[in-house]
Amino acid sequence: MTEPRISVREGVERALRHWPAAYGLALQLTGERAAAEDLCQEAYLRLCRKKSPFREEGSLRAYVLTTVRNVAKDMAGGRPAALDFREMEADLAAVAMVSDPVRVSTRGEERRRVTRAVERLPSPWRAALYLRDGLDLSYGEIALILDTTDDVVRTTLHRARNRVREMLQRMEAGNEP
């Protein structure tokens, strides 16, 4: 059976409902609020230039998130490494601290540590965690959005969680700020 379609105009209007989710992903990918908002705006303009109708509502959020991811890749100059899961270990040491003092100060100590640990993860790991824990998406949906495989998503999530756990242990032991 053919999936019902909705026009670009209607689709874009409906896609605006997913602005918070799109912003959340953009924030994980950029690590910075202003950049996340720019990325989101560009993604929505790209949706407006879509030539064919949208599929029905069910796949709209995934489409918006995929567009955010594609724009992030383009903004990084099209460098695959910007979202390349194979480079994750190598990138880890180079990840910049992006702690937001306002957010951190309003949480308990453990939450602050979690925030710091998550912020130190490479952006693809954060994006995968966000899509899984923040939006409750399946591995398949995450793989589709991040343009990778279910296995890579599964491995990424495990590594990310273990990495956070290790960092928390080191923070508690006073070996890491």
Add this chain to the structure above:
Amino acid sequence: MSFEDRERLSHDLEGWIDGDLAPERGREIECWLDRDPEAAAELVRALRVRREMAAEMRASVLGAPPVPESLARRMETTMTRSMFRKRSLLAALATAAALLLTVTGILLVPRTRAVASPMVALGRATASYTEFEDVELWVRLESKAMDALNELLGGKIKINGEEMDPDGPMPMRVLIRGRDRLLFQRVADPGAPLASFEKIGGFDGETLWFYDPEDGFMSTYPAKTTEEGGLSFDTGKLSIENLDLLRFLSWDFLQDLQEESTYEIREVTWPADDRAQRRVFRIEPRKEQGGRKVFWAGSTVTIDARRDLIERMVIELSLGPVSLLSAVVEVAATNQGLDPALFFYQSHVPAGTPVKEVSKEKEEEEPEELLRDIGYVK
């Protein structure tokens, strides 16, 4: 249990929580949890950290700023522009006017001197087109393949019963002023003035009009106001919504190209071009990514670096390696100070010519008829 075993089990704990471990390793974790009180504590801690991480991630959503008001305006503008793009290539070829809109839609004029990157050099041009008051373009269609075949057969090719014009189609002169003034006519001599004994058409801000001296009357197509406040036409041959011609010329097709990973832009400036201070870019499907289909379209853009102007653009429609049809667009002049009266039919059509208002939409024309309309056959 060795330290290494404990580390491994601890590492597998996340996979066990997700239900992703192989049954054998899952049982190992369960045994560990049963035997070791520290394991149970670690599980509780892992679940707590997960909860915190989920809260952290959801905070990204809850902390999202509202949709900026400026974005809504930009989205509306972008969608309006995109309406032009919905027309297929064949439909765009339906009339010379439609062809004009198609080819000029990818005509670019850079605001500053070209820079190293072709994408940057062309991309900066998109924003500047609306700065012009008026533009004059020359458009010419060519089909080397059909010409060669016709010559080989001694000029015996007939389309819809008519012989091909051995001199090829006449070029079209196109004048655009501001948002919505358009005038076009096929002319043999680029230096000749617009003439009432040749087919001519235009838009005066309210009415789209065509005059064919052989018909002895003039056709008009009143515009309708769209929901977005723009103008809309549908003559059967030419369909336009939210007409805004100069803005249309600034069409940000380069962004489309960036999104279409099957296309690439590369510089093909030859030394002679370089000496003449020209830069030449080729835009075509990427071969290595299978972007080139049996039918494919490509274009060559020439920039006059001295005047910061794209002076020529050739758009080709090809079948495999054979070029079927190409449209050559040249910028003849800009900001000539064209008189608004030039776009009214009264300036070109003999007084007393009957006017026939066409309101009923016509059917799409057959390809043979289109070729005649665009001047490819006599």
